[in-house]
Structure formats: C-alpha cells, structure tokens
Amino acid sequence: MNFNKIASFCLLSCLMLMCCINKASAQDKYNTEVPKDIIILRSTKDYKSALATAKQAATRLHKKLDLRGLTPDKKIGLTMSKADCFGSGGGDDLGYPCYQARGDGNAFNDNYISVEYSDAYKGFAKGYYIVVAAITDVKSTDMKAQLAGINKL
Structure with a gap:
C-alpha cells in the first residue's frame, strides 16, 4: 500500500x-529574439521632427505610414492607447503607459514607415525617436534592394 x-x-x-x-x-x-536588420532613416530626440521625417519619407518612397496608434509619452517615450495597454482590444494587460517595439517577438519582416522609440531595441542608444522604413532578415537581398531604392531618393 x-x-x-x-x-x-x-x-x-x-x-x-x-x-x-x-x-x-x-x-x-x-x-525568442530573432536577429533582423532594421532600416532607420533618422534618429532624433524630438518626436515632431521624427514625425515630419516619417511623413515625408512615406510620400517620397510611396510607402504606407503606420504610426500604430502610438503617441509620445514623457515617461517611456511612446505609448499605445489606454485601451490597447489594458487589453480591452483583446490583447494582454500591459499597464499604462506601454510600448511594444515594431518587430517585437518573432519580428516579422515588414515594409512601411513608422516612428519607434530606441529604448525598446537591444543595442540601440537610448532616448531617441527612430524613423523605421523596414525590418528585414539579416543581410538579405530584400534589405539590399530596399536600401538601394531609399538611397536613390
């Protein structure tokens, strides 16, 4: 027994x-952390300057401008809306203010213009708004092609 x-x-x-x-x-x-190349058009400590650059880049590069509903926040740089932070939109409750970096998690490749906050990216200098044009696989032909197109303009 x-x-x-x-x-x-x-x-x-x-x-x-x-x-x-x-x-x-x-x-x-x-x-998991997924290594990616991030194409950055500008970094600045001024959100309004970053936003102006992002709008101009979207127009000149004929790319979608997607700010992802983020707004400047004195405490953490950028924040999602209260509804998104508290999960009322169907996501996790992250508390307010909250920010999830573009490409967070499995870091999907994407091709649009956005303004992001550098503190959320491993290895980036802190305290900068960055204008991101794309996220690609490391040293990919897609990254090289996108850079060539951007450099023409």
Missing part, C-alpha cells in the same frame, strides 16, 4: 514536471 502511494506520487510529479517543461519550451519559442 505504501509502495503504491509512493509510485503514484512519483508518477504525478513526473507528469507535472513534463507539463512545466513543455510550457517553458512553448514560451521560449514565442519570445
């Missing part, structure tokens, strides 16, 4: 450990 209790406890412990390992692995895959 005592042996059955010990065996049951060991089996239950192993199953719980396996569940924890699977959850950690799934979470690790979701939050």
Whole structure:
C-alpha cells in the first residue's frame, strides 16, 4: 500500500514536471529574439521632427505610414492607447503607459514607415525617436534592394 502511494506520487510529479517543461519550451519559442536588420532613416530626440521625417519619407518612397496608434509619452517615450495597454482590444494587460517595439517577438519582416522609440531595441542608444522604413532578415537581398531604392531618393 505504501509502495503504491509512493509510485503514484512519483508518477504525478513526473507528469507535472513534463507539463512545466513543455510550457517553458512553448514560451521560449514565442519570445525568442530573432536577429533582423532594421532600416532607420533618422534618429532624433524630438518626436515632431521624427514625425515630419516619417511623413515625408512615406510620400517620397510611396510607402504606407503606420504610426500604430502610438503617441509620445514623457515617461517611456511612446505609448499605445489606454485601451490597447489594458487589453480591452483583446490583447494582454500591459499597464499604462506601454510600448511594444515594431518587430517585437518573432519580428516579422515588414515594409512601411513608422516612428519607434530606441529604448525598446537591444543595442540601440537610448532616448531617441527612430524613423523605421523596414525590418528585414539579416543581410538579405530584400534589405539590399530596399536600401538601394531609399538611397536613390
């Protein structure tokens, strides 16, 4: 009888450990850092200057301007709306103010103009608004082609 209790406890412990390992692995895959090249057109400490550059770049490069609903915030640089920060739009409750960098998580490649805040990017100088033209795979032909097009203008 005592042996059955010990065996049951060991089996239950192993199953719980396996569940924890699977959850950690799934979470690790979701939050992995993915190396990307980010094409930056300008960096400045002034949001209005960054916004003006972004608008001009979108027009001249014939690209979509997507500010992603972000607005300047004295505390963290840029913030999403209160509704988006508190998850009422269907996302996670991040608290307000909150900011998620473009390309965060699995860093999808994209091709539009935006204004981002440098503090959220690993290895970037802090305190700058950056005008981002695209996110591409590291040293990709797409990155080279986009840079060539930008450099023409």
